[in-house]
Amino acid sequence: MADDRDQPWARTLPARVAREAIVRGVFDTIIRTYARRSVSGREQLDPLPGPVIFVANHCSHVDTPLVLNALPARWRRRAAVVAAADYFYGDRKLAIAVSLAFGTVPLERKGGRGRSSTDSLKPLVGDGWSLVFFPEGTRSRDGRVGHLRVGAAALAAEHGLPIVPLHITGTHDAMPTGRNWMVRPAGGGRFARHTIRVQFGAPLQVAADDDPYETMERVRLFMASCGAETTPDPKLAARREAAASSARVASGRPS
Numbered sequence: 001m002a003d004d005r006d007q008p009w010a011r012t013l014p015a016r017v018a019r020e021a022i023v024r025g026v027f028d029t030i031i032r033t034y035a036r037r038s039v040s041g042r043e044q045l046d047p048l049p050g051p052v053i054f055v056a057n058h059c060s061h062v063d064t065p066l067v068l069n070a071l072p073a074r075w076r077r078r079a080a081v082v083a084a085a086d087y088f089y090g091d092r093k094l095a096i097a098v099s100l101a102f103g104t105v106p107l108e109r110k111g112g113r114g115r116s117s118t119d120s121l122k123p124l125v126g127d128g129w130s131l132v133f134f135p136e137g138t139r140s141r142d143g144r145v146g147h148l149r150v151g152a153a154a155l156a157a158e159h160g161l162p163i164v165p166l167h168i169t170g171t172h173d174a175m176p177t178g179r180n181w182m183v184r185p186a187g188g189g190r191f192a193r194h195t196i197r198v199q200f201g202a203p204l205q206v207a208a209d210d211d212p213y214e215t216m217e218r219v220r221l222f223m224a225s226c227g228a229e230t231t232p233d234p235k236l237a238a239r240r241e242a243a244a245s246s247a248r249v250a251s252g253r254p255s
Contacts, residue, residue, distance in 0.1 A: 003120035005089040005106045007099035011129070015100060016077055022101050023076070027065035034182040035174050035193050039070045041200030044164065048203060050075065051130040053156050053163050055219050057145045057228065058134035060171035062182060064102050067132055067166060070198040080105045080124055081132040107151075109137050118155045125159050135216065143172040145223050145230040153212035153219075162203040165219045167226040170196035199226055213239055 009015060031037060045052075056067055068076050085106035089095045098104045105124065108117045121131060133152040140146055156163050174194040175182045185192045201222040206215055213236045224230045 003085070003106050005085060005095060006120065007096060010099035010103055011080070011124075016103075019100060019103055020077065023065055023068045027101075028069045030182065031062065031066060031069065031196070033193075034184065035170065035196040037066070037069075038195065038197045039200075040197070042070070042072060044200045044202055045072060045075060048162065048164075050078065051125060051128050051161060052203065053152050053161050054079070054130060054132045054166055055135055055148075055152050055163050055216075056132065056166035057140070057168055057223055058136050058138070059140045059143060059168065060175040060177070061139070062171050062175045063134065063139075063168055064104075064132075066168065066171060066196065066198060068102065070166075070200075075130060078128065079103065079130045079132055082107045082121065082134070084109050084137070105131075118151045121155060122159075125155065125161065131155070135219075139177045140172065141177055143229070145220070145228045147231045147233045148216040148220055150212035150216050150233075153206065153210070153215035156206040156215070157208050157210050157212060160206070160208065162205055163215065163219065164203050165201040165222040167199045167201070167223045167228060168197070169226075169228075170194050201226075211239065 010019075054067070056063065064081055068079065068081070071079060081102050081104045083089070083098060083102075083104035083106060085108050088098050088104060089106045095106075105121065107121065110117075124131065131152075135148040135150075135152050136146040137149055138146070152163065155161070173185070174196060184190070185194055204215065204218050213233055216233065217236055220230050220232065
């Protein structure tokens with residue numbers, strides 16, 4: 001069932017053409033004014049037919065245009081960014097603006113409206129759209145990667161889609177939470193720029209019976225391998241112990 005706050009017109013051809021001009025012409029120029037941008041690992045996408053689920057860490061409002069600009073054109077033009085419904089869709093003008101500029105779709109952060117929080121995204125996946133998730137659910141206040149929610153993994157398992165993890169660095173300093181515009185490096189001078197990096201990881205194949213917590217642990221481990229300070233999901237250890245206990249019982253071994 002589609003979310004009635006969604007703006008489906010934002011996925012029409014005229015809107016996609018306008019968005020390409022906004023993302024590539026306006027936001028890329030702004031980002032390059034304040035930061036040197038480095039993108040690596042895009043070749044990981046070459047063998048994939050699409051769609052996929054992109055999963056990235058989140059420190060700043062600049063992350064969304066940064067990720068869209070980092071995507072090759074054929075992916076960017078068929079990618080929808082999953083956005084917090086309570087933050088971006090409470091005001092109609094803001095909902096229209098972000099839908100046009102970034103191709104956002106609303107998602108309940110707390111799984112409201114009496115259904116799975118990702119149900120409204122299923123028609124997009126069925127129509128061949130890739131999705132960009134920021135599974136921490138909010139921007140990091142200190143640059144650490146917070147614990148990763150499992151909605152993206154559950155959706156990937158249900159539809160047989162690969163997850164492509166992305167790790168972003170530098171945006172916490174370039175536009176931290178609480179700022180409405182990018183900033184220069186402290187003490188760096190009028191024309192100093194931050195360094196921002198986006199790294200694509202190898203696609204993670206997700207099977208229908210894969211535990212979504214284990215899948216997101218694979219994403220976390222990729223981000224940790226990129227040098228990120230990450231937060232393991234506190235539920236994962238308990239789930240692993242429960243699975244091990246069940247296996248011992250099934251085999252007749254003492255627990």
